[in-house]
Amino acid sequence: MDISQLVVTGIANGCVYGLVALGFVLIYKATEMVNFAQGDIMMLGAFIAFTLSSQLEMPYYIVVPGTILIMAVFGMALERGVLRPMIGEPPFAVLMLTIGLGFVLRAIAGTIWGHQPNQLITPYSGGVIDIAGIRLDYEKLVIMGGTGVLCALMFLFFKFTRIGVAMQAASQNQLAAYYVGIPVNRVVSITWGISAAVAAAAALMVAPLWWIEPGLGLVGIKAFVAAIVGGFGSLPGALIGGIAIGLVEQLVGYTIPGFGETGAYVFLLLMLFIRPEGILATMQRKKV
Amino acid sequence: MTLLVADSISISFGGVKAVNQVSFAVKQGELFSIMGPNGAGKTTVLNLISRFYDVDEGNLTFEGEDITQVKTHQVATKGIARTFQNTELFEHETVLSNLLIAHQQHKNTGLFSEMFFLPKVKRQELSFRRRAEDIIDLLDLQGYRDQMISSLPFGIRKVTELARALSLEPKLLLLDEPSSGLNPEETEDLSFWIEDIKEELGITIIMVEHDMNLLSQVSDRVLVMADGSELTTGTPEEATSHPDVIKAYLGD
Numbered sequence: 001m002d003i004s005q006l007v008v009t010g011i012a013n014g015c016v017y018g019l020v021a022l023g024f025v026l027i028y029k030a031t032e033m034v035n036f037a038q039g040d041i042m043m044l045g046a047f048i049a050f051t052l053s054s055q056l057e058m059p060y061y062i063v064v065p066g067t068i069l070i071m072a073v074f075g076m077a078l079e080r081g082v083l084r085p086m087i088g089e090p091p092f093a094v095l096m097l098t099i100g101l102g103f104v105l106r107a108i109a110g111t112i113w114g115h116q117p118n119q120l121i122t123p124y125s126g127g128v129i130d131i132a133g134i135r136l137d138y139e140k141l142v143i144m145g146g147t148g149v150l151c152a153l154m155f156l157f158f159k160f161t162r163i164g165v166a167m168q169a170a171s172q173n174q175l176a177a178y179y180v181g182i183p184v185n186r187v188v189s190i191t192w193g194i195s196a197a198v199a200a201a202a203a204l205m206v207a208p209l210w211w212i213e214p215g216l217g218l219v220g221i222k223a224f225v226a227a228i229v230g231g232f233g234s235l236p237g238a239l240i241g242g243i244a245i246g247l248v249e250q251l252v253g254y255t256i257p258g259f260g261e262t263g264a265y266v267f268l269l270l271m272l273f274i275r276p277e278g279i280l281a282t283m284q285r286k287k288v
Numbered sequence: 289m290t291l292l293v294a295d296s297i298s299i300s301f302g303g304v305k306a307v308n309q310v311s312f313a314v315k316q317g318e319l320f321s322i323m324g325p326n327g328a329g330k331t332t333v334l335n336l337i338s339r340f341y342d343v344d345e346g347n348l349t350f351e352g353e354d355i356t357q358v359k360t361h362q363v364a365t366k367g368i369a370r371t372f373q374n375t376e377l378f379e380h381e382t383v384l385s386n387l388l389i390a391h392q393q394h395k396n397t398g399l400f401s402e403m404f405f406l407p408k409v410k411r412q413e414l415s416f417r418r419r420a421e422d423i424i425d426l427l428d429l430q431g432y433r434d435q436m437i438s439s440l441p442f443g444i445r446k447v448t449e450l451a452r453a454l455s456l457e458p459k460l461l462l463l464d465e466p467s468s469g470l471n472p473e474e475t476e477d478l479s480f481w482i483e484d485i486k487e488e489l490g491i492t493i494i495m496v497e498h499d500m501n502l503l504s505q506v507s508d509r510v511l512v513m514a515d516g517s518e519l520t521t522g523t524p525e526e527a528t529s530h531p532d533v534i535k536a537y538l539g540d
Contacts, residue, residue, distance in 0.1 A: 153403075160409075161402040162392055169378055169389050176376040179338065180390040180456060181364035 004134045006250040012140035012209075014246020015147035019202035020223035021230065021238035022154075023195035029171040029233055030191040033083075033091060036098040039220015040105040041078075041196050045071045045203035046212045047113050050120050060123050068200045075196025076189050083192070084185070102217060109214040117211035125208050143205045150201055151239060158235075167191055222261075225268045231278025240279055289316040291460060291492050297336055297346035306332045308516040309346070314460075319486050319493045321503050323527070324513035325536055330496040331373065333513070334462045337494070338370045339363050350460065364390075369458035371449045373465045379438045383429055383448050384420060386437065387455040391416035423451050427481055443474045447481075454485065461485065463495040467502050475502060482506050500528065512536070 023038045049067040052058045058066065082101065086094050127138035158164040170177040170187045177184050210216065222245060230241025248267045253260025271278070296309040307329040314320045322330045335341050337348060339360045348355050350366060358366060378386050401409050424433050427447050432440060437448065446466065453461055466482070467475045479502050485491050486506070497503050503510060504524035512519040512527050514536040520527055527533060 156403045160405060161399055163399070165389060165392050172378040172380055173376050175372070176378060176452075178360045179364060179370055179376075180452065181361055183359070183361040 003254075006254050007247065008134065008136060008140055010247035010250035011243055012143045012246070013206075013249065014226075014243035015143050015239075016202050016206045016242070017219070017223045017226040017245050018230075018239035018242025019147060019150065019198050020220060021227040021242050022235060023199050024224060024227045025230075025233060025235055025238045026191055026195045026198075028227075030167060030188050031083075033094045034098065034224075035195070036095065036220065036224070037078075037102040037105060037217075038195065038199060039223055040102040040109075040217030041071065041075065042199035042203045042219065043212075043214060043217035044074070044105055044109060045196070045200035046120070046207045046216055047109055047118075048200070049204050049207055050113070050118050050212050053120060053122075054118070064204055067204055068197050071200035071203075072193040072197040076193040078196070079189050079192035084188075102220065106214040106217050109217075113212075113214075115213060117213045120204075120207035120212060122208050137209075139205075139208045143209075146201065146205050147239070150198065151236075154198075154235070163187070163190065222264060225264060229268060229271050229278060231280040234278065234280040237278055237280035244279070290314070291316045291318075291351060292337070292494070293347070293349045294333070294337070295347040295349070297333070297343045297348060299332060299336060299341055299344045305516045307336065310511075310513070310516075310518050311346075312511050312518075312521060314492060314494060317486070317490055317492055318508045319482070319495065319506055321495045321497055321507040321510045321524075322513060323497060323503060323510055324519070327515070328513040329516040330513055331464055332516075334370065334464050334494065334496055338368060338462055364456050364458075367457075367459035368462065369453035369456040369460075370462035371446070371453050371464055371466065373468055375442070375445045375449045377437045377445060377449055377452070380436065382434050382436060383440075383444075383451070384424070384433045386448060386452050387420040387423060388416060390452050390455045391420065419457075420455055423454050426454075426484065427451050428477070442469045443471065446470060446474075447478075450481070454489070454491075458491060461491050461493045463493060463497075465496055465498060467497060467499045475499060478502070479505050504528070 020038055020042050023041070024034065027033065027035045027038075045067055048070050049063055052066050053060060053063040078101075082097070083094070086097060122139075124138040124142060129136050129138065129141065158168060166177070166182045166187050167190070169180070170182055170184050174184050177187075223242065226241035226245045227238050228241070229244055230237030230239070245264050245267065249260045249264045252263025252266075256263070290313050292314040294310060294312050296311050297307060298305065298309055299307045310329075310333060312320070322333060324330050332341070336343055339355065339358055343356055350368065355363075355366065363370075378389060381389070424430055427450060429444070429447060429451060432444055432448070437445060440448070446469065450463070450466065463482075466478055470478060482493065482495070483506055486493055495507070507524050509521060510524050510527040511521045512530065512533045519532045519536060520530045522530070
């Protein structure tokens with residue numbers, strides 16, 4: 001196998017880890033809690049897309065916005081119904097809750113859709129293009145392009161819009177945010193909505209390549225690793241971390257067959273030894 | 289004209305009456321101070337007015353309108369801004385951004401036009417920036433405008449927080465111990481600024497303060513509290529010479 005193929009696959013997978021990691025970081029920044037169900041939210045997005053397209057036979061141009069919208073609403077409902085009552089509880093309790101939530105979502109998905117792998121067929125499935133001698137599947141091209149577009153949109157959103165700036169403000173100081181007129185509760189709710197929507201977008205792009213099954217939610221663990229490698233709390237870091245993990249996984253898996261995933265975690269350990277604050281550091285070490 | 293009326297407001301935490309049946313009325317353009325020993329409930333009164341807590345009993349009216357049901361984030365839109373004793377700022381932003389964030393929330397443009405920075409958004413942004421610069425000039429923050437909050441000394445943070453409160457263009461400004469943590473020189477600057485804010489900008493101020501010099505220099509009236517209750521209200525001279533007040537500070 002040619003190295004360029006490994007790199008392409010690594011980057012494409014990495015984009016998906018990166019997008020799920022973005023969800024981790026968004027929620028962490030807004031509320032200082034880590035949502036371990038982030039990967040399972042993506043898994044649910046993949047099943048929604050599968051249901052809309054294969055079972056309800058909707059056209060693909062409706063499946064895409066439909067899935068994203070449904071998941072955004074689901075994310076907000078989750079925050080409202082499950083997480084908001086936990087305000088003021090110890091962080092550890094909230095953490096356990098999100099881990100439990102992941103199990104529940106996987107179990108529910110298993111009950112509704114079963115455990116057999118499904119595949120999402122898209123209008124572009126199976127297409128191949130040759131760019132400068134590198135063979136590119138349309139699926140991977142869409143992942144890379146889509147991730148680029150999503151990142152550009154998020155950049156504009158956070159930099160220029162009132163709600164984007166409000167989200168950044170609330171993530172830095174909730175009390176101050178309240179008194180400059182920011183509805184912090186609503187902002188947190190929207191943050192969950194956006195995280196789930198981004199996870200749904202990632203699901204839509206990756207579902208044609210990976211099998212859709214409840215275990216897909218476990219991609220959240222790798223995305224979490226990506227977020228740490230990137231420097232937890234940094235949005236561009238999450239994406240860079242994701243791509244780094246995707247590449248390491250492919251390259252190690254090629255060099256030592258079967259050890260790709262292990263390679264990703266070893267890479268995390270090495271990062272923690274060498275640069276514990278992550279690639280793009282946002283956290284400062286406490287000075288004593 | 290009366291701007292704010294507190295009508296026998298009370299709040300308890302557990303079994304402790306932190307504020308007990310306190311009443312006062314603040315006139316438009318007045319500087320109304322609250323003093324008292326530690327634990328008297330002064331900051332709690334500010335927290336009640338700024339809707340950080342709900343009152344257990346009593347009424348709060350601002351511009352003739354009941355504000356006891358107003359949500360915390362709507363306080364700013366009603367025209368009430370506040371500062372905190374230990375400052376609450378957006379740490380990873382510059383002084384200027386802290387002021388602009390406050391302005392930003394008064395935008396009335398849509399998501400789309402904001403993302404692509406259409407002319408309407410640009411006009412609003414320009415007027416926000418002009419006002420922010422005016423406030424920076426007023427409070428002498430020019431030298432710090434592009435510095436990160438986390439790198440600033442405490443005194444400058446306090447002034448920045450005051451600037452951010454002003455950039456909300458409030459009718460009523462709540463100051464929680466504005467001089468705490470400031471050196472005498474900074475406190476003197478502060479007293480001039482407070483007078484400017486009152487006289488030139490015409491903003492009504494409620495101030496919780498310990499520094500007697502500052503209090504008597506700028507206050508029109510002083511409410512003295514002890515153990516959650518009102519001891520007396522009057523001019524700074526009347527309040528500080530009241531026998532109950534002397535007893536509360538010095539004991540029997």
